[in-house]
Amino acid sequence: MNNPCLLKNISYRAWYMWRRNVDVSLVTWKTNVLPPLLEPVLYILAFGIGLGAYVQQISYAGQAYNYIAFMAPGMVAVGIMFHSTFDTMYGAFVRLRYQKTFDAIITTPLSAEDILAGEILSGATKGTFAGAAILLIITLFGLAAYPSSLVILPLAALAGVMFASFGLYFAALAPYIDNLNLPIFLFINPMFLFSGTFFPLDGMPVWVRFAANLLPLTHLVNLTRAATFNRLHAGLLWDLLYIMVLTAVMACIAIRKMKTRLIK
Amino acid sequence: MPPVIKAAGLRKNYDELRAVDGIDFEINRGECFGLLGPNGAGKTTTVKMLTCALPVSGGDITVEGMSVNTDPRGIKYILGVCPQDVNLDPDFSVLKNLIVYSRYFDIPYAEARRRAEELIERFHLHDKLERPIEDLSGGLKKRLLMARALINRPKVLVLDEPTTGLDPQSRRQIWEEVRGMKSNGLTTLLTTHYIEEAELLCDRLVIIDAGKIIEQGTPAQLIEKHLEGKGNLEDVFLKLTGKHLRDE
Ligand SMILES: Nc1ncnc2c1ncn2[C@@H]1O[C@H](COP(=O)(O)OP(=O)(O)O)[C@@H](O)[C@H]1O
Ligand SMILES: [Mg+2]
Numbered sequence: 001m002n003n004p005c006l007l008k009n010i011s012y013r014a015w016y017m018w019r020r021n022v023d024v025s026l027v028t029w030k031t032n033v034l035p036p037l038l039e040p041v042l043y044i045l046a047f048g049i050g051l052g053a054y055v056q057q058i059s060y061a062g063q064a065y066n067y068i069a070f071m072a073p074g075m076v077a078v079g080i081m082f083h084s085t086f087d088t089m090y091g092a093f094v095r096l097r098y099q100k101t102f103d104a105i106i107t108t109p110l111s112a113e114d115i116l117a118g119e120i121l122s123g124a125t126k127g128t129f130a131g132a133a134i135l136l137i138i139t140l141f142g143l144a145a146y147p148s149s150l151v152i153l154p155l156a157a158l159a160g161v162m163f164a165s166f167g168l169y170f171a172a173l174a175p176y177i178d179n180l181n182l183p184i185f186l187f188i189n190p191m192f193l194f195s196g197t198f199f200p201l202d203g204m205p206v207w208v209r210f211a212a213n214l215l216p217l218t219h220l221v222n223l224t225r226a227a228t229f230n231r232l233h234a235g236l237l238w239d240l241l242y243i244m245v246l247t248a249v250m251a252c253i254a255i256r257k258m259k260t261r262l263i264k
Numbered sequence: 265m266p267p268v269i270k271a272a273g274l275r276k277n278y279d280e281l282r283a284v285d286g287i288d289f290e291i292n293r294g295e296c297f298g299l300l301g302p303n304g305a306g307k308t309t310t311v312k313m314l315t316c317a318l319p320v321s322g323g324d325i326t327v328e329g330m331s332v333n334t335d336p337r338g339i340k341y342i343l344g345v346c347p348q349d350v351n352l353d354p355d356f357s358v359l360k361n362l363i364v365y366s367r368y369f370d371i372p373y374a375e376a377r378r379r380a381e382e383l384i385e386r387f388h389l390h391d392k393l394e395r396p397i398e399d400l401s402g403g404l405k406k407r408l409l410m411a412r413a414l415i416n417r418p419k420v421l422v423l424d425e426p427t428t429g430l431d432p433q434s435r436r437q438i439w440e441e442v443r444g445m446k447s448n449g450l451t452t453l454l455t456t457h458y459i460e461e462a463e464l465l466c467d468r469l470v471i472i473d474a475g476k477i478i479e480q481g482t483p484a485q486l487i488e489k490h491l492e493g494k495g496n497l498e499d500v501f502l503k504l505t506g507k508h509l510r511d512e
Contacts, residue, residue: 020353023356100349106316108340108369111337
């Protein structure tokens with residue numbers, strides 16, 4: 001129980017926690033399926049058609065693109081981020097504090113690590129699903145090249161684990177549910193706006209680009225945009241590496257922190 | 265025969281507070297063992313250490329020779345736990361609560377379904393099968409908790425204040441169930457602050473207060489020792505733990 005090695009306490013039983021959360025999502029599937037499908041349509045209407053009327057062309061890596069086409073892969077990345085972070089951030093907080101779900105499961109053969117790994121996996125599943133749904137919509141609008149855009153699916157799973165881990169970590173830090181506004185204000189919203197989602201970072205001052213490159217979403221956007229533009233290249237491996245390392249680190253930190261709230 | 269459960273020098277500190285302050289007890293096979301004490305005595309804390317929901321601060325507690333310190337999973341497979349606070353899954357119906365919970369014990373679906381139906385019958389839950397948990401009365405929730413605790417066919421049943429807050433009818437029904445399980449040979453740990461409940465159900469009991477065991481024996485022994493056989497267990501309890509009010 002007090003084994004310091006995280007991996008040793010994670011077993012196949014993490015999937016039971018995952019299944020529990022997926023079962024809940026299936027009960028309430030309408031509220032889970034509609035937002036990722038409808039949100040991108042709204043964005044495309046508001047930003048693409050509204051703003052796009054003023055900003056018709058945008059230059060990306062030496063080539064000119066439609067504003068809608070530029071923004072679309074950013075939406076995919078944002079969808080992955082929002083859905084996986086919020087699933088663990090609010091979901092795990094509610095299950096921990098209000099529903100006492102973890103208290104019930106901790107006396108079954110699942111370890112705390114199983115429970116929390118299952119939480120991260122189900123958050124990642126939500127994010128992957130959202131990413132796939134948004135990709136489907138932008139594909140219908142003719143904004144994604146194939147087959148290169150297919151790399152977005154495994155990428156969504158990986159980034160989903162990363163953002164779900166962030167969400168779980170924030171939930172573990174927050175004494176009250178209102179405290180969760182803070183990471184949204186300080187972390188999620190800045191990423192939403194400044195990760196190259198709505199405008200290219202190329203023309204920005206050096207310090208802005210530097211700051212943006214610390215944000216994990218920036219690296220995900222680099223990858224999704226290269227995928228939908230069919231412009232994947234070896235230089236993107238740095239973005240991938242950044243995400244992989246941060247995913248591993250955050251998953252460990254989040255599980256460790258949340259475990260101290262689960263068993264005192 | 266070696267005892268099924270053995271606590272030795274068991275301690276739990278919450279910062280400064282010694283919630284459980286070095287207690288020892290043994291529970292034999294097939295026995296219904298009572299942990300009796302006023303509110304805040306340390307009953308739930310002891311139960312949580314036994315069910316591996318809380319790490320121990322000192323000492324050890326073993327179940328069938330397995331220690332909570334080294335083999336929590338092995339212990340958790342053979343325990344049936346009915347917690348003091350209702351922690352049913354509010355996202356699921358009555359039936360689904362049992363099915364999902366059985367998964368945590370690696371029970372395959374067909375078998376889980378069979379066991380769930382059996383327990384639903386036994387605990388009179390059938391007209392509520394598809395109801396959300398929030399619609400259930402307090403007594404029904406406790407019955408479902410008890411049914412859930414049995415889904416893995418435990419060797420040891422842990423009941424933390426199973427009847428607190430229930431009306432007399434529901435309480436009686438729970439007592440019937442506990443008696444029935446005892447006659448089937450299930451080893452049971454029961455915590456309560458209802459003395460008549462302990463007198464009725466427990467073969468042996470310990471009285472704890474402020475994290476320490478202050479008396480132990482069979483109900484009859486305690487009445488004999490403290491009241492020369494005149495009176496009931498409640499009088500013994502009040503004599504030992506005092507009459508002042510406990511705030512929690
Ligand atoms: N998580 C906790 N943190 C700090 N103190 C606690 C915690 N849980 C219980 N306590 C304290 O430990 C003591 C024993 O509590 P508990 O085991 O719940 O008693 P009982 O179940 O006998 O009513 C009480 O004084 C209680 O306030
Ligand atoms: Mg208690």
